[in-house]
Amino acid sequence: MLIPQAEIASAVKRLASEIARDYREKNPLLLGILKGSFVFMADLVRKLDFPLEVEFIRLSSYGSGQQSTGKVKVVQGLRLAVRGRHVLVVEDIVDTGITVAFLLEYLKKKKPASVRLCALTDKPSRRRVPVNLDYIGLTVPDKFIVGYGIDFNEKYRNLPDICVLEN
Ligand code: IMP
Ligand code: MG
Numbered sequence: 001m002l003i004p005q006a007e008i009a010s011a012v013k014r015l016a017s018e019i020a021r022d023y024r025e026k027n028p029l030l031l032g033i034l035k036g037s038f039v040f041m042a043d044l045v046r047k048l049d050f051p052l053e054v055e056f057i058r059l060s061s062y063g064s065g066q067q068s069t070g071k072v073k074v075v076q077g078l079r080l081a082v083r084g085r086h087v088l089v090v091e092d093i094v095d096t097g098i099t100v101a102f103l104l105e106y107l108k109k110k111k112p113a114s115v116r117l118c119a120l121t122d123k124p125s126r127r128r129v130p131v132n133l134d135y136i137g138l139t140v141p142d143k144f145i146v147g148y149g150i151d152f153n154e155k156y157r158n159l160p161d162i163c164v165l166e167n
Contacts (some may be wrong), residue, residue, distance in 0.1 A: 001161050001163050001164075002140065002145060002162050003138060005160045008120075008137075008138070008162060009043070011137040011138050012044055012120075013047055015044065015118060015137055016048055018135055019044075019048060019135060020050065022116075023048075023052070023086065023088065024050045025050075026086040027052060027085075027086070028053075028085070029053050029055055029080060029085045029086065029087050029088070030044070030045065030052055030055070030088050031055050031056070031057060031082075031088065031089050031107075032054070032055070032057075032090040033058075033059055033089065033091050033100075034056050034058040034059075034076070036151065037056075037090050037091055037120075037149060038149050038157075039148050039149030040092055040120045040137075040148065040149055041054065041056075041090050044118075053080065055078055055079065056076075057077060057103070058075040059072055059075060059099055059103065060073050061073075061102075070096075070098055072098060072099055072102040074106065078110075081110075082110040082111070083110055083111045084111070086112070086113050086114045087107060087112045087113075087114065087115045087116075088115075089103060089104075089107075090118050091117065091120070092150050093120065093121045093123060093140070093145065093150060094117075094121075094127075094131060094133060095127075096128040096129065097127050097128060098129055100119075104117075104131075116135070117131065117132070117133050117134050117135070118133075118134065118136075118137075119133050119135070119136055120137040120138065120148075121137060121138050121139070121145065121162070122136045122137075122138070122139050123139075123140050123141075125142045140162075144164065144165045145164055146159060146162070146163055146164075147161050147162045147163045148160065148161070148162050152165050
C-alpha cells in the first residue's frame with residue numbers, strides 16, 4: 001500500500017477547497033478523463049457545494065501494459081459544449097504528460113473561457129512533455145500504481161487505497 005484511503009480523502013478535501021475558492025461563481029465544467037478519474041470525480045464533486053456540471057471524455061494512450069504508446073486518441077468525445085465555459089480537467093495521474101498535453105490542445109480549439117488541470121496524483125519523475133498542473137493532490141514516486149479508479153489492464157480500480165503493483 002502506498003497511500004491509504006484516509007490520506008486520499010484529505011487530499012481530495014484540500015483540492016476541493018482550492019477549487020471552490022477559484023470556481024464558486026463560475027459554473028465550471030469538470031471534465032474527467034475516463035476511465036481512471038471516475039472514483040476521484042465522484043468524491044471530488046461531492047465536496048463542492050456550488051453549481052457545476054460534469055462531463056467525461058475517453059482517451060486512449062495505453063494499449064495494455066504499463067508503457068504509454070505516446071499516441072493519444074479520442075475514443076469517446078464531448079457532448080456538452082465547451083465554448084465559453086470554464087473547464088477544469090480532472091485526471092487520475094499525470095505521468096509523461098502526453099495525455100493531458102494532448103487534451104489541452106484539443107480543448108483550446110473549442111474556445112473555452114479557461115482551462116485548468118487538476119490531477120489526483122502526479123508522477124513528475126517521468127515527465128516527457130511539460131504541463132502546468134493547477135491543482136495537485138499527491139506526488140507519487142516512479143512506481144506503477146493502482147487503486148482508487150486507477151487500473152492495470154482494467155483490474156484493481158475498485159481498491160479503496162492506492163497501491164503499488166508488484167512485478
Ligand atoms: P501520461 O500520458 O503518460 O501522462 O499518462 C497518463 C495516463 O496513463 C493516466 O491517465 C493513466 O491512465 C495511465 N498511467 C500512468 N501512470 C500510471 C500508473 O502508475 N498506473 C496506472 N496507470 C497509469
Ligand atoms: Mg487515465
